[in-house]
Amino acid sequence: MLSSIESIPSRIADRVKAHRLALGWSRATLAARAAVSAETLRAFERTGQISLPRLARLAVALGVDGELERLFSTPPRVETLDELAARSTRRQRGR
Numbered sequence: 001m002l003s004s005i006e007s008i009p010s011r012i013a014d015r016v017k018a019h020r021l022a023l024g025w026s027r028a029t030l031a032a033r034a035a036v037s038a039e040t041l042r043a044f045e046r047t048g049q050i051s052l053p054r055l056a057r058l059a060v061a062l063g064v065d066g067e068l069e070r071l072f073s074t075p076p077r078v079e080t081l082d083e084l085a086a087r088s089t090r091r092q093r094g095r
Helices: 002-006 008-022 029-035 038-047 051-061 065-070 083-088
Strands: none
Touching: 002 008, 008 029, 008 038, 008 051, 008 083, 029 051, 038 051, 051 083
16 A cells, blocks of 8 residues: 555656647646746656645646646545544544
8 A cells, every 4th residue: 555655646747747748748848838947847757756836837737737626625425423423533642
């Protein structure tokens, strides 16, 4: 599970690169449209590491910002009071 979690940033970077290439854009073109440096984009495509605001700028430039907006948009539903009580365990200090 941890290895799949650690690979999420790289998979997102791969998708950004695939969108860029599908549009026929160079790194310089996407970087300019997203107002990020070409070096930042290159590093992101290589490592998967980027700040959230820069990722948002890339998403807007690629026209996929709606997908980013939908992340965590729907909180888990609670059907009964018992479910709510089960989820809200009181946090305690460590011993």
